Amino acid sequence: MTEPGSTRSSPWMMWLPALIFVGFLGLVAYGLRNPAEREVRSALIGKPVPEFALPPAAEGQPGLSRADLVDGKVRLLNVFASWCVPCAVEAPQLARLKAEGVDVVGVAIRDRPEELAVFLARNGNPYSRIGADNLSKVQFALGSSGVPESFVIDGKGVIRYQHIGEIRAEQVPMILAKIAEAGQ
Amino acid sequence: MIRALLLVLAMAFAAPVLAEGSMPPAPYAYRQLDDPAKEAKAHELMETLRCLQCQSQSIADSDVPIAGDMRHQIRTRIAAGEDPEAIRGWLIERYGDYVSYAPRVTSATWPLFAAPLILLALAGSLMRRRLKRGDEA
Numbered sequence: 308m309t310e311p312g313s314t315r316s317s318p319w320m321m322w323l324p325a326l327i328f329v330g331f332l333g334l335v336a337y338g339l340r341n342p343a344e345r346e347v348r349s350a351l352i353g354k355p356v357p358e359f360a361l362p363p364a365a366e367g368q369p370g371l372s373r374a375d376l377v378d379g380k381v382r383l384l385n386v387f388a389s390w391c392v393p394c395a396v397e398a399p400q401l402a403r404l405k406a407e408g409v410d411v412v413g414v415a416i417r418d419r420p421e422e423l424a425v426f427l428a429r430n431g432n433p434y435s436r437i438g439a440d441n442l443s444k445v446q447f448a449l450g451s452s453g454v455p456e457s458f459v460i461d462g463k464g465v466i467r468y469q470h471i472g473e474i475r476a477e478q479v480p481m482i483l484a485k486i487a488e489a490g491q
Numbered sequence: 492m493i494r495a496l497l498l499v500l501a502m503a504f505a506a507p508v509l510a511e512g513s514m515p516p517a518p519y520a521y522r523q524l525d526d527p528a529k530e531a532k533a534h535e536l537m538e539t540l541r542c543l544q545c546q547s548q549s550i551a552d553s554d555v556p557i558a559g560d561m562r563h564q565i566r567t568r569i570a571a572g573e574d575p576e577a578i579r580g581w582l583i584e585r586y587g588d589y590v591s592y593a594p595r596v597t598s599a600t601w602p603l604f605a606a607p608l609i610l611l612a613l614a615g616s617l618m619r620r621r622l623k624r625g626d627e628a
Binding site for chain 2: 389453
C-alpha cells in the first residue's frame with residue numbers, strides 16, 4: 308500500500324518547512340539587531356498648529372496662544388517642564404539659539420509657578436513667552452508625546468519640524484537650518 | 492546597618508521628587524464620570540489607547556501623569572457628548588495609528604486581514620482534492 312499523494316510531491320518539498328523555519332530565524336535575528344523606533348512622532352508635520360490659548364506660566368511673562376504664532380515670524384516652540392531632567396540639559400542650546408536670533412516660546416507641562424521660577428533662574432530663560440499646559444492639552448493637540456520636544460513653526464503657523472528629546476550641542480546647526488528652511 | 496536602612500527608606504520616600512512634577516493628578520485622571528453609561532464608554536476607549544510613555548500599556552492601565560491627563564481629556568470630552576470613535580480619530584490624526592490598539596483596515600494592514608482568509612481557502616481546496624482522491628481509490 309502506498310500513500311496516494313506521496314509519490315506526486317517532489318523531493319525538495321520535504322525541505323520546504325525547514326527552509327521556512329530558517330527564514331523565520333533570519334527574520335527574528337534581523338528584528339533583534341534593528342529594534343523598531345520607540346518614539347511616537349507627531350503626524351501634524353506640514354499641518355497648521357491647532358487652535359489653543361494658554362495662560363502665562365511664569366510671572367512677568369505672557370502666556371502663549373495660536374495667535375502669537377501666525378505673525379509671519381518663524382519660531383521654535385519648546386515643550387518642557389521644570390521636573391524634566393533632559394530639559395535642563397538642553398537649556399544651553401536654547402540659549403545659543405536665542406543668541407542666534409531665534410524666538411523661542413515655551414509650553415510648560417504640569418508645572419508649578421514657583422518650581423518653574425527656580426528652574427528658569429538656574430538654567431536661564433530663553434523664552435519670550437511661556438504658556439502653562441497643566442493638563443497636557445496643548446501637548447496632545449500638537450501630537451507631542453513627552454518632554455522635551457521642540458517644534459519649528461513657520462510664520463503662517465504651520466508645523467515644519469518636530470525634534471523629540473533634548474537638543475544636543477551638535478544639533479544646534481541642524482535646528483538653525485530647519486528654522487532657515489521654514490523662513491523661506 | 493541601621494543607617495543604611497534609613498538611607499534606603501529615605502530614598503524610597505524621596506522618589507516622588509524624581510517623579511514628573513509635584514502637580515496633583517488631573518481632576519478626571521482617577522475620578523469616574525457620574526453617569527455610568529458615559530463612564531463605560533470612556534473606559535472602553537481608554538483601554539484601547541496606547542500610553543505614549545509606557546508604550547505597552549493602555550492609558551487605562553498606566554499611572555504616569557501623561558496617561559492621567561489623557562484619561563482626563565477623554566472623560567471630559569465624553570461627558571460633553573463627544574463620540575468615542577471621534578476622539579480616537581482625533582488622536583490618530585496626531586499620533587498615527589500606533590496610538591490605537593484597535594486595528595484598522597488600511598493600505599498597510601489589509602494583508603493581515605486577508606491572509607487568514609486566503610489560507611483558509613487554500614486549506615479548503617487542498618482538503619477537497621484529498622477527499623475526492625480518497626473516494627476514487
